[in-house]
Amino acid sequence: MSDVPGFGKALVIITGASRGFGRALALEVAARVDATGSVLILAARSDDKLHELQTHVTRVASELTVRCVTADLSRKEDVERVITVIRETQCADIDHLLLFNNAASLGDVSRYCRDFTDVDEVDSYLSFNVSSALCLTTGVLRAVPRRVGLTRVIINISSLCAIKPFASWVLYCTGKAAREMMFRVLAEEEPDLRVLSYAPGPLDTDMQLQARSSSADGCVRSACSGLHAQGQLLTCEASVSKLMKVLLEGNFTSGAHLDFYD
Amino acid sequence: SGERKDLGRALCIITGASKGYGRTLALQLSCLMKPRSVLMLVARSVDQLNKVKEDVRALNDGHKKLDVRCVQADLEKTEGVEKTVQAIKDTSSSEMDRFLLINNAASLGDVSRSALTFTDPAEVNRYLSLNVSCVLSLTARVLQAFSHRVGVPRTVVNVSSLCALKPFPSWVLYCTGKAARDMMFRVLAEEEPDVRVLSYAPGPLDTDMQLQARRFSGDVKLRQSFCSMFSEGQLLSCEESGAKLMKLLLDDEYPSGAHVDFYEL
Numbered sequence: 001m002s003d004v005p006g007f008g009k010a011l012v013i014i015t016g017a018s019r020g021f022g023r024a025l026a027l028e029v030a031a032r033v034d035a036t037g038s039v040l041i042l043a044a045r046s047d048d049k050l051h052e053l054q055t056h057v058t059r060v061a062s063e064l065t066v067r068c069v070t071a072d073l074s075r076k077e078d079v080e081r082v083i084t085v086i087r088e089t090q091c092a093d094i095d096h097l098l099l100f101n102n103a104a105s106l107g108d109v110s111r112y113c114r115d116f117t118d119v120d121e122v123d124s125y126l127s128f129n130v131s132s133a134l135c136l137t138t139g140v141l142r143a144v145p146r147r148v149g150l151t152r153v154i155i156n157i158s159s160l161c162a163i164k165p166f167a168s169w170v171l172y173c174t175g176k177a178a179r180e181m182m183f184r185v186l187a188e189e190e191p192d193l194r195v196l197s198y199a200p201g202p203l204d205t206d207m208q209l210q211a212r213s214s215s216a217d218g219c220v221r222s223a224c225s226g227l228h229a230q231g232q233l234l235t236c237e238a239s240v241s242k243l244m245k246v247l248l249e250g251n252f253t254s255g256a257h258l259d260f261y262d
Numbered sequence: 263s264g265e266r267k268d269l270g271r272a273l274c275i276i277t278g279a280s281k282g283y284g285r286t287l288a289l290q291l292s293c294l295m296k297p298r299s300v301l302m303l304v305a306r307s308v309d310q311l312n313k314v315k316e317d318v319r320a321l322n323d324g325h326k327k328l329d330v331r332c333v334q335a336d337l338e339k340t341e342g343v344e345k346t347v348q349a350i351k352d353t354s355s356s357e358m359d360r361f362l363l364i365n366n367a368a369s370l371g372d373v374s375r376s377a378l379t380f381t382d383p384a385e386v387n388r389y390l391s392l393n394v395s396c397v398l399s400l401t402a403r404v405l406q407a408f409s410h411r412v413g414v415p416r417t418v419v420n421v422s423s424l425c426a427l428k429p430f431p432s433w434v435l436y437c438t439g440k441a442a443r444d445m446m447f448r449v450l451a452e453e454e455p456d457v458r459v460l461s462y463a464p465g466p467l468d469t470d471m472q473l474q475a476r477r478f479s480g481d482v483k484l485r486q487s488f489c490s491m492f493s494e495g496q497l498l499s500c501e502e503s504g505a506k507l508m509k510l511l512l513d514d515e516y517p518s519g520a521h522v523d524f525y526e527l
Contacts, residue, residue, distance in 0.1 A: 076383045113450040117402045119340045122395035123387060130438070131386035138381050165448035165519065174394065174446045181441035184429035186377045189481075217453070255429065 005248050006032040008095035011039050013086065013140060015073060016103030018044035020205035021157065023053055024236030025100055027060065028244055035063035039091050043069040043082050044103070073103055073136065074128035083139035095151065097144045098247075101133045101179075102157040106207050107171030109215045116170060129175035134182055146192050153247060156183045158197040158257060167217035180257060187255030196252050198243050201260030204233040234260065266512045269294045270359035273302070275350065275404065277337060278367030280305035282469035283421065285314050286500035287364060290508050292318045292328060300329045300353045304346050305367070308334035329353075337367050337400065338392040347403040361408045362511070365397050365443075366421040370471055371435030374478045380434060393439035398446055410456050417511065420447045422461040422521060432480035444521055451519025458518050462507050465524035468497040498524065 010033040016022040026042055033040070040057065044050050050068040057066050069085050071078035107125050116122055137154055144152065161169060162176035180197050187195035202208060202224075212224035227233050239260050246252055272295050278284040280303070288303055295301060301318065303311050311332035318330050333349045335342035355361070371389050380386055401418055408416065425433060426440035444461050451459040466472060466488075476488035491497055506527050516522055 079383060112453045113398065113446070114402045114405045114454070116398050117406070119343065119391065119395045119399045122398050123391045126390045126394060126442075127383060127387045130390060130442075131383040134377070134386055134434070134438075135381055135383045138378050141378055142381065162445075165445060165452045167449065167452040170398070170446055170449040170453075173449050174398075174442045177445035178390075178394070178438045178442035181426075181429060182377070182434060182438045185431065185434040185437050188429045189376050189431045189434075190378070 006034065007098065007248070009034050009037040009091070009093060010096040010098060011041070011086070011089065011091045011094050011144065012098045012100070013041045013043065013082070014100045014102055015043045015136065017042035018046045018049035018053060020207065021200055021203055021236045021239065022100070022102040024240045025102065025243075026053055026057060028237070028240045029098070030057045030061045030064055032244060032248075033064070035061045037091070037093070039065045039067065039089050041067045041069060041082070041085060041089065043071045043073070045070065045072050073132040074124065079132050079136050079139065082136060083143055086140055087143045095149065097140070097150060097152040098155065099137060099140050099153070100155045100157065101137060104129055104157065104175070106210050107169070107175070109168050109172065109211060111216060112168055113170045122171065125171045126175060126178070130178045130182065133179055137186070141193070151194060152192070153194040153196070154183065154186065155243070155247070156180065156195070156197040158199045160199050160259065162197065162199065163257065166220050168215050168220060184255040191254070193254060194250070194252075195254045196246070197255075197257045198246070199257065199259040200239040200243070201234045202227050202232070203236055203239060205236065208233060266514070268296060269299075269362065269511070271296045271299050271357065272360040272362055273300045273350070273353060273355050273358045273408065274362040274364070275302040275304065275346070276364045276366055277304045277346075277400070279303035279314060280307045280310035282471065283464060283467055283500045283504065284364075284366040286504045287366065287507065288314055288318055289321055290501070290504045291362075292322055292330070294508060294512070295328060297327045298329070298357070300331060300355075302331045302333060302349060302353070304333045304335050304337070306334065306336050308332060337396045338388075340399070343396055343400045343403065346400060347407055350404055350407050355408055358414060360414060361416040362419070363401065363404050363417070364419045364421065365401065368393055368421065368439070370474050371433075371439070373433050373436065373475060374480045376432055376480060377434040386435065389435045390439060390442070394442045394446065397443060401450070405454070405457065415458060416456065417458040417460070418447070418450065419507070419511075420444065420459075420461040422463045424463055424523065426461065426463065426521065430481070430484060432484060448519040455518075458514065460510065460516055460518075461521040462510065463521065463523040464503040464507070465498045466491055466496070467500050467503055469500065472497060
């Protein structure tokens with residue numbers, strides 16, 4: 001038995017688990033669930049990285065069941081496959097269901113609104129970043145229905161971009177704003193759910209690298225570069241810790257937006 | 263700013279112009295446009311558009327020569343967007359004093375169901391395509407077709423909703439789409455200091471969309487409140503709400519990118 005406060009017996013699903021924030025989440029959550037009786041489901045596109053992570057996690061928590069699902073969530077069949085894995089997962093008597101909707105893309109930040117003339121491109125972006133998050137969430141909730149003694153938690157990995165516009169980031173801001181509202185409606189409709197939109201702060205990840213090297217807007221690019229140069233980017237671990245604390249305290253209002261810096 | 267009484271010689275485009283709010287905006291805008299302006303009405307139903315065109319003509323009869331063009335286009339499809347943009351390119355826009363695009367076309371989505379029933383990405387994708395992607399694509403293409411010219415203000419309006427700011431049970435698609443649009447236009451405002459961008463929430467209007475809301479909303483309390491609004495005469499006429507938008511456009515003082523609600527004015 002661990003002294004670390006935890007989620008007890010849990011079914012945890014993390015998308016975009018192969019690197020960055022998702023990977024850090026997997027490692028931290030693995031330490032905060034009862035290994036026996038819990039299941040960690042890791043979804044991402046990279047088969048290799050997922051299995052590498054699985055190995056790492058089982059080294060830390062040997063009794064924990066870890067399942068890898070190679071999935072491209074922009075594909076409907078892959079969303080369904082993740083849900084099928086969940087349905088087939090035997091996890092009676094769990095205390096917590098935690099779904100971390102973390103998989104996301106920045107979109108092409110080298111262009112401005114006036115350049116997004118192609119409907120298919122915008123459709124594709126929204127399909128991955130908005131639709132798949134909704135359908136995965138609804139699929140998971142239908143696969144793991146409400147039950148006394150079970151706390152179901154849905155986490156939307158959000159961003160400051162959900163509430164503040166950034167020049168040359170129309171797809172990312174639009175997608176994040178859409179997701180926040182989507183999860184707020186879910187929270188309104190389902191009072192037994194715990195729904196949280198967590199903005200993790202500026203993380204030192206591949207996505208941040210993309211942001212500082214590709215952003216068309218000079219101010220945004222130099223702000224990102226500045227954070228990097230001045231060592232102000234957060235480690236994923238630091239931000240994940242904050243998220244864990246918030247989830248374990250459990251005081252947040254369902255549907256709320258919470259930022260690392262709050 | 264100041265006491266501007268009209269929009270001068272303008273090229274105005276209104277989507278979803280065949281009925282409801284879009285139709286009212288067409289009528290009201292036509293009164294503010296000077297001779298040799300172009301009013302472009304876009305919708306799927308060419309018959310209804312022609313009727314609106316007649317109504318606009320009747321309203322302005324004898325007063326001026328107003329070029330009203332009907333563009334039959336399904337803005338859910340790229341072809342519809344392209345057709346609309348081509349129609350704009352075909353106008354002699356070189357002599358215009360002002361350009362105005364009103365993104366009004368929208369759908370409510372299926373409000374009879376809870377968010378948990380949306381398990382098919384294709385359905386959600388389709389909704390977002392019409393209400394978000396096509397709006398971005400159309401706006402981008404029109405801004406490129408009618409590019410920045412010194413002394414010629416360009417205005418883009420997003421017909422928004424309280425739903426862009428506040429979640430409503432059984433309305434996940436509509437709220438998500440409106441929230442997405444508001445942010446999209448806020449980014450546009452950040453990027454284009456020469457474009458005036460306004461998200462206008464018109465209030466609860468007495469339209470077909472409102473009828474859909476009070477008939478079909480899955481959430482009982484919400485449906486009841488829509489029914490009360492209707493029976494207690496609390497719905498706004500399109501004219502009343504449209505008039506406030508006209509004033510906003512004429513005064514031109516709103517911060518670009520702002521969300522302004524009928525009830526704030």
